[in-house]
Amino acid sequence: MSKGYIQVYTGNGKGKTTAALGLAIRAIGAGKKAFIGQFVKGMHYSELDAIKTHLNNIEIKQYGLDCFIVNKPEEKDIIAAKKGLDEMKNIILSGKFDVIIMDELNIALYYKLFDVKEVLDILKRKPAHVEIVITGRYAPEPIIDIADLVTEMKEIKHYYQQGVQARKGIEL
Amino acid sequence: MSKGYIQVYTGNGKGKTTAALGLAIRAIGAGKKAFIGQFVKGMHYSELDAIKTHLNNIEIKQYGLDCFIVNKPEEKDIIAAKKGLDEMKNIILSGKFDVIIMDELNIALYYKLFDVKEVLDILKRKPAHVEIVITGRYAPEPIIDIADLVTEMKEIKHYYQQGVQARKGIEL
Numbered sequence: 001m002s003k004g005y006i007q008v009y010t011g012n013g014k015g016k017t018t019a020a021l022g023l024a025i026r027a028i029g030a031g032k033k034a035f036i037g038q039f040v041k042g043m044h045y046s047e048l049d050a051i052k053t054h055l056n057n058i059e060i061k062q063y064g065l066d067c068f069i070v071n072k073p074e075e076k077d078i079i080a081a082k083k084g085l086d087e088m089k090n091i092i093l094s095g096k097f098d099v100i101i102m103d104e105l106n107i108a109l110y111y112k113l114f115d116v117k118e119v120l121d122i123l124k125r126k127p128a129h130v131e132i133v134i135t136g137r138y139a140p141e142p143i144i145d146i147a148d149l150v151t152e153m154k155e156i157k158h159y160y161q162q163g164v165q166a167r168k169g170i171e172l
Numbered sequence: 173m174s175k176g177y178i179q180v181y182t183g184n185g186k187g188k189t190t191a192a193l194g195l196a197i198r199a200i201g202a203g204k205k206a207f208i209g210q211f212v213k214g215m216h217y218s219e220l221d222a223i224k225t226h227l228n229n230i231e232i233k234q235y236g237l238d239c240f241i242v243n244k245p246e247e248k249d250i251i252a253a254k255k256g257l258d259e260m261k262n263i264i265l266s267g268k269f270d271v272i273i274m275d276e277l278n279i280a281l282y283y284k285l286f287d288v289k290e291v292l293d294i295l296k297r298k299p300a301h302v303e304i305v306i307t308g309r310y311a312p313e314p315i316i317d318i319a320d321l322v323t324e325m326k327e328i329k330h331y332y333q334q335g336v337q338a339r340k341g342i343e344l
Contacts, residue, residue, distance in 0.1 A: 002339045005331050007186070013323035015181055015191035018198065022190025022219070023342070025197060029222030030341025047194070050201030054226045098341070131342060148336075150328035151185035157322040159177050164320075167174045169202025169270070170195070170303060 004098070004131035005148035006123060010106055010139035013153035014171075020101045020133045021047055027131075028057040032098035037088045039081055039108040039136075040064040046169050059097075061087070064104075073111045081113035088122070095127035106136030106143065116142050176270070176303035177320035178295060182278055182311035185325035186343075192273045192305045193219055199303075200229040204270035209260045211253055211280040211308075212236040218341050231269075233259070236276075245283045253285035260294070267299035278308030278315065288314050 007023075009016040024034035034057065042064035051058050063084025069077055085108075092100055109116050123146055126132060134143060144150055166172050179195075181188040196206040206229065214236035223230050235256025241249055257280075264272055281288050295318055298304060306315060316322055338344050 002342075003336075005336065009187055011326070013325075014179070014321060015187060015194075015323045015325070018194025019187035019191040020194065021197050022187075022193030025193050025222045026190065026218045026344075027341045028226075029218030029220065030344075032341045046198045046201030048201065050197045050227075054200075055222075144328070147329060148331040148334065149186060150330075151187045152326040152328050153185075153187070154183070154324040154326050155322075156316070156324050157319060159320040162320065164175075164177065169199045169204045170174075172198075172202075 002129070004126070004129050006132045006146060007134070008139050008143060008147040008150045009133070009135045009153060010137055010150065011152035011154050012137055013155040014158065015153045016135040017103055020103055020135050023133055024058050024099060024101060027099040028055060033096065034058045034099040034101070035091055035097040036060040036101040036103060037084055037091070038062045038064060038103040039084055039113070040069065040104045040111070042066045042080070045172055063087070069111055073113055077111070078113050081108050085114050085118060092122055092126050092130060092132070095130060098129060099131045099133065101133045101135070104136040105134045106139045109140055109143070110138040116140055119143070120146060174301070176298070176301050178304045178318060179306065180311050180315060180319040180322045181305070181307045181325060182309055182322065183324035183326050184309055185327040186330065187325045188307040189275055192275055192307050195305055196230050196271060196273060199271040200227060205268065206230045206271040206273070207263055207269040208232040208273040208275060209256055209263070210234045210236060210275040211256055211285070212241065212276045214238045214252070217344055235259070241283055245285055249283070250285050253280050257286050257290060264294055264298050264302060264304070267302060270301060271303045271305065273305045273307070276308040277306045278311045281312055281315070282310040288312055291315070292318060
C-alpha cells in the first residue's frame with residue numbers, strides 16, 4: 001500500500017469539487033475505496049446520482065442543509081457540520097477507505113462551523129495509507145501548512161459573468 | 173437542452189484532468205452522455221478501468237502513444253494526434269454527446285501536433301448544446317479567447333518536490 005498524502009484544492013475558480021470527484025474515480029479504477037463527505041452542501045448534485053447508480057466503491061454523504069449559508073451560519077448549520085466532522089473522523093481513523101474527500105471543508109472552516117484545531121488533530125492521526133483530499137475556497141494557513149500538495153484554482157474567465165446560471169449536469 | 177459552453181482547465185497545478193473527469197461523472201448523473209478523448213496520453217491510467225467497468229454512459233479514447241514526448245514530437249506522435257483530432261471533430265459535430273472532454277489538447281497544441289486554427293474551426297462549428305472541456309497546461313491565447321470559462325490550476329505546493337513518485341490510483 002502506498003503512503004497517503006494530504007491534497008488541497010482551493011481558490012475562486014471552477015473545478016475544485018470536480019477534481020476531487022475525478023480523484024475518487026481514478027482511485028476506484030485502481031481497486032481502491034473512496035469516501036466523499038460534503039460539508040455545507042445538502043442540495044442535490046448530479047454526482048450523487050452518478051455515484052449511487054454506477055459506483056458502489058464510492059460512498060458519498062452530505063453534511064449540509066438544503067440551502068447555502070447566506071450571511072452567517074445558524075445553529076442548525078453548526079450542528080450538521082459538527083456531526084459530519086465526527087462521522088468523518090471515525091471514517092478516516094478506521095482506515096477502511098484509501099481516498100477520503102472532505103469537500104468544502106475550507107468553507108466550513110471559513111464559517112467557523114468547527115475549529116481548525118479539531119481538523120488538524122484528525123489529519124495528524126490519519127492512518128499512513130489514507131489519502132485526504134480537501135476542497136473549498138479560502139483554505140486557511142494551518143490547512144495549507146499541513147498539506148503535501150496545494151493547487152489554487154484561479155478564475156481567469158467565468159461564464160457567470162455573462163449571466164449564465166448554474167446548470168444541471170454541469171454545475172449541479 | 174441547455175446551451176453548452178467551452179471550458180478550459182490549464183496551469184501547472186494538479187487537478188486538470190481529474191476536474192474534467194469529475195465533470196463527466198456529474199454529466200452522466202444528470203442523464204447526459206460524455207466523451208473523453210485524451211491527446212498525447214497513451215499510457216494506462218486507472219480512470220480507464222473505472223470508466224470501462226462501471227460507467228457505460230462515458231466513452232473514453234486515447235490518441236497518444238505509450239510514452240510521453242520527451243524533447244520534440246516524432247512523426248508517429250503527429251499522426252496519432254491528427255487522427256484523434258479528426259475523430260473528435262466527427263464526434264463533436266455529430267451532436268451525440270453532451271459533454272466532450274479534449275484532455276491535454278493544450279499540450280498537443282504546445283507541441284504543434286496540429287494547428288490551433290483547425291481546433292478553432294471545430295469549436296466554432298460545435299452544436300449549440302455541446303459542452304466542450306479542454307485541459308492541459310500552456311493553453312494558447314486563441315483557446316483562452318474562444319473559451320467561456322477558464323480556470324488556471326496553480327501549483328502552490330507539490331509533493332513531487334518531496335520526491336514522491338506518481339502513484340497508481342492517485343496520479344495514474
